[in-house]
Amino acid sequence: MKKGQIYEGLVEKVVFPNKGIIRVDDGRTVVVKNVVPGQKISFSVTKVRKGRGEGRLxxxxxxxxMELEHVPCEHFGICGGCTFLNLAYEKQLELKEQQVRELLEPVCAPYEQEYGLAPFEERFEGIRRSPGQFEYRNKMEFSFGDSYKDGPLSLGMHKRGSFHDIVTVSGCKIADKDFSDILLAALSWFQNCENPMGETGSEKGIPYYHKMRHTGYLRHLLVRKAAKTGEILVDLVTTTQMEQAAEQKVLEGFCTALLNLELKGKxxxxxxxxxxxxxxxxxNQGTRILSGVDYFYEELLGLRFRISPFSFFQTNSLGAEVLYDTARTYIADAGTGKVVYDLYSGTGTIAQILAPVAKKVIGVEIVEEAVGAARENARLNGLNNCEFLAGDVLKVLDEIEEKPDFIVLDPxxxxxxxKALERIIHYGVEQMVYISCKPTSLARDLxxxxxxxxxxxxICCVDMFPATANIETCVLLGRK
Known part of the structure; x- marks a missing residue:
């Protein structure tokens, strides 16, 4: 087996996140991404190391x-966003559950006899589904570029396997129609408005930022929409390469184009x-408001959260309720009347869900903007027993005087x-909950x-990301 050789083979299995395993004639295996079990494929070998190869589909x-007769999205296979949209949702769930089980069982099972633990199959509670298979995303990050070299301006997602080419995903199925309408309105405006930069050789159209030449104006379009309130926040990410007066005129037209849209949300x-x-x-090297405010509100499990453009918040709001309800069930009475650490706390969602039963919740998050949002959210929800600290977990732990009775980890x-894990273990709490968005990292830490x-x-999986290869896992840990 040599680099550049072309083979045909059957995909035997897919390991997390999307690595298909194919066995070639001499018995050696090759990993090829973006496939599903049971497909017969042709692939080119791109790397060979220690008898194991990697290939390109x-x-x-x-x-x-396993595959559907008709894939529900016109962009599937071209856009790099979805991996398993060609499978029925039940098949997606089965595949993800199997991947997590195969990663965690070899780590967890060896301790069963020594500590008198129940068999892994009894502790592993399977997978909980997302309330919605389609239109579940509350955040999309679109990129400006072209669909082929020197082609017209495009706005959307990167093509699968491409660093440069962009596909305009106007029919994306994992985000609702408001996202598509905003994308198309923004693209139309920037394709057709007068170009004040004069660097494309055309009087019309605003140039995108060229990654190799480092010139141009348009970079990204960030759109966030709350599932419960319907509020929408739009952030246009640009360079500073346009003259100020000209930029103001372009941005005024951009705002008008969006505000004239008839959307389900607002x-x-x-x-x-x-x-x-x-x-x-x-x-973020500086953000200004063009219209309205720089935040929106979302609701989870009866609590209200104010979210800014760069605050971390789970991208599937209804799925987040399933995840946090699972975590809350695992915690049960363990956190009642106790000091709880919520490490890697983001906008403080978990901390505030636990606050009503805890003596005090201390959240630690490295993103200062998220910490500010967490404090504001606690105030909005009338929770006065939450404290949020900004900084790296490893450093901030040294500064907290109150010791925890219970720890929640969501890294x-x-x-x-x-080193942070050593510090966390050193507290010696009786129980912890670990929420992970990457089971390979979870297996290593376990x-x-x-x-x-x-x-x-x-242990329970929660499918927060239908059609993609990602999965959340929630683990209750007890000290033996």
């Missing part, structure tokens, strides 16, 4: 028996964020820093936690 030669704020960094990411995708005596007592 070339063509699906035969569909899997636009409460239109913002402009400047970003001159070289990174292809939404980075970012990469999991918990090893190895450390279990070696120190914290056993997984209950």
């Amino acid at each position: 070339l063509e699906i030669l035969e569909k899997s028996p 636009i409460v704020g239109i913002l402009n964020t400047h970003n001159d960094s070289l990174a292809d990411a939404v980075i 970012p995708r990469e999991g918990i820093h090893p 190895e450390v936690l279990q070696a120190k005596g914290y056993m997984a007592e209950r």
Whole structure:
């Protein structure tokens, strides 16, 4: 097996998140992404290391028996957003549950005899579904670019496997029609308005930011919409390369185009964020209000949350209720009348759900804007026993005088820093809840936690991201 060789093979299984396993003629395996079990595919070998290969999908030669006859989205396979939209939702759930089980059982099962634990199958509670399979996203981050080199302006998602090409996802099925209408209105305005920059050779159309030349104006369009209140916040991310007077005229027209739309929800704020960094990411280097306000409100489990453009908030509001209800069930009476640490607390959602039964909840979050939002949300909900601290968990823990009786962990995708994990274990609390958005990171951290005596007592998956390869996992840990 050599780099550049082309093979055909059957996808035996798919491991988290979307890595298909194919066995070639000599018995060695190749990993190919963006496939489903049972497909016969052709692929090109891109890397060979220690007898194991990686490949790039070339063509699906035969569909899997698992696949739908008709995929419900016209952009599937072109857009890089969805992975499993070609499977019925029950099949998606089965696949994700199997992936998490195969990751966590080898980590959790070896301790059963030593600690008298129930078998893994009894502790693993399967997967809870999202209340909605379609139109569930409350946030979309669209990119400006072109659909092919030197083509017309596009706005949407990156094409699968491409760093540059953009597909205009006007028919996206995981976000509702308001997102598509806003996308198309913004694209039409910037394609047709007068160009004051004069760098595209055309009198019409505003140029997008070219990643290689580092010139241009348009970068991203961030749209957030609350599932319960219907409030919409739109943030146009641009460079500072346009002259101020000309920019004001362009942005006024942009606001008018959006505010004239007939939407199911209501636009409460239109913002402009400047970003001159070289990174292809939404980075806030200054945000101003063009219309309305710079926040919107969402409701979860009877609580009200004020959300700013860059605050972390689960992208599936109704799914978040399922996730946090699961966590609340796991915590049950363990946090009653006690000091609870909510580490990696974001906008303080979990902290405020626990606050009514806790003596005090202390949230720690590195994003200062999210901490400010958490404090405001606690005030809105009449919760005076919540304290939110800004900073890195590893450093902030040294500054907190009150010791925890219970700890909730909801870290970012990469999991918990090893030194922070040591500090957390050192508190010696009887129980913890770990909420993870990446089961491979969870499996790694569980190895450390279990070696120190914290056993997984209950495990449940929650599908927050239908059609994609991502999954949330909630684990109740008890000290043995």
